[in-house]
Amino acid sequence: MKHYNTIDLANPLSYKDDPFLVSAALAVTSIYTDDFTKRKINRVDARQAIMNGKYPGLVKKYIERLHAQENKEKKQALDYQSIVKKFSCPDNYSLKIKGEYVFITGPYNDELSLGIKLLGGGWDGQKYLNHTGFCLPLRKISFLEQLFCRMTHPKMNRVKVIVNQYEVGDKLYNRVISRFGVSWVERTESFSEDDEPIEIKVCYAYFV
Numbered sequence: 001m002k003h004y005n006t007i008d009l010a011n012p013l014s015y016k017d018d019p020f021l022v023s024a025a026l027a028v029t030s031i032y033t034d035d036f037t038k039r040k041i042n043r044v045d046a047r048q049a050i051m052n053g054k055y056p057g058l059v060k061k062y063i064e065r066l067h068a069q070e071n072k073e074k075k076q077a078l079d080y081q082s083i084v085k086k087f088s089c090p091d092n093y094s095l096k097i098k099g100e101y102v103f104i105t106g107p108y109n110d111e112l113s114l115g116i117k118l119l120g121g122g123w124d125g126q127k128y129l130n131h132t133g134f135c136l137p138l139r140k141i142s143f144l145e146q147l148f149c150r151m152t153h154p155k156m157n158r159v160k161v162i163v164n165q166y167e168v169g170d171k172l173y174n175r176v177i178s179r180f181g182v183s184w185v186e187r188t189e190s191f192s193e194d195d196e197p198i199e200i201k202v203c204y205a206y207f208v
Helices: 012-016 019-031 033-038 043-051 056-086 110-118 138-152
Strands: 094-098 101-105 134-137 158-162 175-180 184-191 197-207
Touching: 012 019, 012 043, 019 033, 019 043, 019 056, 033 043, 101 138, 110 134, 110 138, 110 158, 110 197, 134 138
Parallel strands: none
Antiparallel strands: 094 101, 101 134, 158 197, 175 197, 184 197
């Protein structure tokens, strides 16, 4: 993203052939509505005033905000990449970052699939660019180690499951389910075709 100083932003010519500054002018009128309302200026006039070189301070403030967000995202991406490099996957599994997702290549596993689904991911398909494997939002990668640990060291006394997915006597993590706890509804990070958050009913399965 280009850097601008106050002199640039006070020059009407800067906005003439710069689509970014044109969109910034529109954004400023929306974000700082109260500033213009106090001056009794409507959004159309405010946008034109900005493009005529007025209020360069507000435009600079908005651009600095975008730069801060951009730098934060770059740092997060480096942090995530560092996590992936140090990550110890079970045999036959590997990780790869692409965009805002981490792709987990390896054999399908019911328990892993459930855990990833609860975190807003799932078994990869057309929704995730047709990779073969699991897909998880990158910001949830810190939870992946816990899921792998449950797969390889299943010593817990209980585990969260989707209601009616298993029955008493079924095996999970090579252990027999003895009973189920009280169920509750959880909102996942996935969305329906109507852009509504998908909710699932879950409970704890207890082992013998």
